[in-house]
Amino acid sequence: MAVRLGIVGFGIMGERLLRAALAQDAMRPVAVWDPSAEAASRLARIAPEVPMLASPAAVIAACEALYIASPPSAHLEHAGAAFAAGRAAFLEKPLAADLAAARAFVTMAEAEGARAAVNFPMASSPAVAQLSAWRAGIGAPRALTIRADFATWPRGWQQGAAGWLARRAEGGFTREVLSHFLFLTRRQLGPLVLLDRSADYPPDDGAEIAVQARLAAGGVPVALSGQVGGTDRDESNEWRLEAEAGSIRLRDWSLAEKRDADGAWRPAPDALPNETMRPMVLRDQLRKLAALTRDEPQDLATLREALEVQEVVEGILGG
Known part of the structure; x- marks a missing residue:
């Protein structure tokens, strides 16, 4: 039922x-x-x-x-x-x-x-499952970079919620977007430690316009950056892992790619754009929520994981 x-x-x-x-x-x-x-x-x-x-x-x-x-x-x-x-x-x-x-x-x-x-949807992403499968063949991780760029903030489709998304107290792209990639990093590599950070703000109470941070995740060095005005697209993002025997990345939320010997990035055979993958991921999230409600096993993001991510996010923002 x-x-x-x-x-x-x-x-x-x-x-x-x-x-x-x-x-x-x-x-x-x-x-x-x-x-x-x-x-x-x-x-x-x-x-x-x-x-x-x-x-x-x-x-x-x-x-x-x-x-x-x-x-x-x-x-x-x-x-x-x-x-x-x-x-x-x-x-x-x-x-x-x-x-x-x-x-x-x-x-x-x-x-x-x-x-x-x-609701960290990467817990149910087929693209993330592909990254996990590829990791077995690329050896020990050496370095990770996380990047997110936005034409404006909030993004075009979020303007109805600009009253809080554009404000420093609750909004900003670090909380709304980079948090997803920090969750992914925590799941893939291990506990997050914030080492250094900077954040730029407008002169009013607006949300951040640029951030940079150095972290460690399970001992792996992580370089994170984000900015408003860094692209003419609504948004662009990348999670890139360099390892001993190869490199993999997640691009624009849903495109799992692996770098070939010639240096070119090749998408997974079943790669889908985010607009197509998002409903599939949310349906899987809901199936797992049904399992949680029934006290059955599932792998949704826990409150503790979300808190660990929030601690790092607020540290990046200077909170």
């Missing part, structure tokens, strides 16, 4: 997850809450059978698993209410706008055995 899914926050991420849920049978969307009238109209067009309820509490009462896609300052409030009602919680990152509150929350959730995970 499908797990009943509730959604709090019906911006672009809430909509994407709803669409993915409608395309599979492991979870059944039963309720949504968002304070925006525009969100209610959009939900009625996309899934008229799914009601927009009057409060987060009403959604929690109706569901078995709660997806939390509200702004970060509200994540812990909604997750705590879900836990109190005996529900599983699937949070967007970062865990919270306040790092101390995130630490306390994770300690509490672990002590209580709460069913919780964080």
Whole structure:
């Protein structure tokens, strides 16, 4: 039987997850809450059978698993209410706008055995699975570079959430984008240690416009950089691992590539652009969320992993 899914926050991420849920049978969307009238109209067009309820509490009462896609300052409030009602919680990152509150929350959730995970989709990415398979043949890792460039921030498709995504307190590309690649690094190489960092900000309360950092991941040196204005595309990103016997990379979220002897990068035979792969990945995330809700094995990002990533992100930002 499908797990009943509730959604709090019906911006672009809430909509994407709803669409993915409608395309599979492991979870059944039963309720949504968002304070925006525009969100209610959009939900009625996309899934008229799914009601927009009057409060987060009403959604929690109706569901078995709660997806939390509200702004970060509200994540812990909604997750705590879900836990109190005996529900599983699937949070967007970062865990919270306040790092101390995130630490306390994770300690509490672990002590209580709460069913919780964080939506880092690379936990279910076929491209990441391909990288893992290639690693067996390229020897010990020597160095990693992570790069992300943006024409503007927020990205074009995020302008509806610019009220918080563009602000220093909760937004910025380091939290929203580079965190995914730090999660991938943690899973592939080991614990993250921040060694050095810098961040540039506009003169107002806007989010960062450039960051650089040196880290170690399981002892492997990592160079990270990101900037706004570094490309004329909406965004460009790369995670590149150099090893003893070869190099592999993840480009533009979903393209797994391996460097041949001639120096050219060759994509995996089944490589797909992110727009095509994203719904597939979210469907797999939802299947794993159903397993989490039933206390079955799964490999979604844990609260502890998300906290470790957030600690590094906030360190890069100077927090």
